[in-house]
Amino acid sequence: MGAPCGSTARRRQAQREAALRTQIAADLHDDVGTLLSQISLQSSLLQEGVADADGQRRQLGQISEASRSAVRQLNDVVWSLDAHNDTLPQLLDRLRDYAYEVLAPSGLHIKFEVPETLPTTHLSLALRRNLYLIYKETLHNVLKHAAGASWLRVRLSLESSPSRLLLEINNEVVPVLAAHPTAVPYQRRSGHGLRNITQRAVAVGGTAECGPQADGSFRVRVQFPL
Template identity: 35%
Template sequence: MDGQRAREAEDGWPRGDRRLRRAWRGPWADEEPRRRRLPWRSTVLVTAFALTGSRFAAHAQHGDRAALDPLAWALLAGAGAVLLWRRSHPVAVVAGTAAATLLYLAAGYPFGPVFLPVAVASFHAVVAGHRRAAWAAVGILWAGQLLLAHWLYRWLPPAGDGAPPWEQQAVTATWAVAVLALAELARVRREQWARERAERAEAARRRADRERLRIARELHDVLAHSISVINVQAGMGLALLDTDPEQTRAALTTIRAMSKEALGEVRQVLGTLRAPGDAPRAPAPGLDRLPELVEQAAAAGLTVEVEGEPPRLSPGTGLAAFRIVQEALTNVVRHSGSRRARVRFGRDGGTLRLRVDDDGPATGAEAGGSGHGLAGMRERAAALGGTIEAGPRPDGGFRVLAELPVTAVVPAAAEEEER
């Protein structure tokens, strides 16, 4: 473990973020374990092509250029061999290939595929991000061979050599620019791939965060309500254990029913963690289960009066409205001295106005609770484009007022929650 932490601290990336690290490094970073292996196959292929092509070029240019000797073969082989390190040391490789090629041309050896190693090294240097080094090496090579071909040829082998036509220099410059332009396109595409991968990784992280928040919110709503009712019934049962066995039996029956229901809802919430694509085992609760909330509150000693008719809502809005009422009644049971609460439904155009009142006063903890439940209610309302107002009333007690759009377009986060 200590060695792993040391490696993570050394490269600055935690072990769990390797995908994001590879995304920023580009598509070739998927081969990171293989970077330590030298690219033998491609290097041998390029070197063999340069050697064979130069041999044929020497036959075609016999008498016009100097014959290939051990130095020429060493320069050709050396320019190809250094390509083995083009991934780990791109700047040194492009400089080395350019220098070997310039020495080859200065010795008067035949023209041919001697420029291929420089092209390969320049391509890799540009794609790796060393653009200035690649352009500088190619520019120095072109300027050097231009100087050799049109001025220094008088003092260099082969004897009697003349200056080549300027059209040939233009063709050489065109090929050099074409290779570098292709490398620039590859570099841009690589950076685009990196951005896309990073965006996908960030989107996956946001989806995971939303899912964790949703599960935590659901568990809070389910457990807070059920455990509050169980706590009240357990206290009542203990108080009446010796004096009223029948009432104690009723309290235990309520505890059993509430614990069974809580376990079922917890299983439903945690069921979202199973393999993707599975269908949910039970539909999400909605306002059609409001009578159950009223009965559960009555079992906890709280009388709930419902004013207005609960409207028909979409699954996402219905779930949010149900959880808001559930959390509000749970706070009344836990934090209010009042044994009566009022739930009122109203409609203002396309907006559902949901209000939960109790007459207080607060007992023990603050009337609003610890704040986690209110935060969950606000998040639910905000996900649908609605609002939540919660706080003490001027005449005492506590009020929760929610405004939810009835026919709003469900955003992505709420749509996932519906599913």
């Protein structure tokens, strides 16, 4: 009786991963397709030569930004689908690479707190993808709304009873506010991003706590069963 049950579980897991890959392909088509349409439109306007020099510079800037966004999204999809990236060390490498890529130009310092040795625990495609998207959403919130931030702290840890993965991200804003009283702390503009974070955590059996803190910082804490 054990073998058929195991076979059924593997078949269901394969079906779930196939459905997720289909969803990723659809998202890629929508997101990158939109960016490519923007690039095509701005390129056509440049060829027509209607805009003055300042307008052309703005159009070139928009083309450049759309191109970078498209490349980032393509890289994200390739990374998420590559089976070689299904362990915690590989996930940590990706989190670090993305943080330095998007935060360094803003002047934010990044501090990672992780165990000295991470086990090569297997992470499902769904868990890996949702955790990474939560991470990206959080960094986007910090960049957009936490004008007084000077440091971003990322803590990745494991708990054994029960077995679960914890990710905590918060910006440390107090030192900047003390030095610059006019600096603006986190200002919540919309709840869509926070709802997305919670929904993505719940989708893989996890939980999320996120939002502005009393000291003006912004924190996200998510945990996932392993």
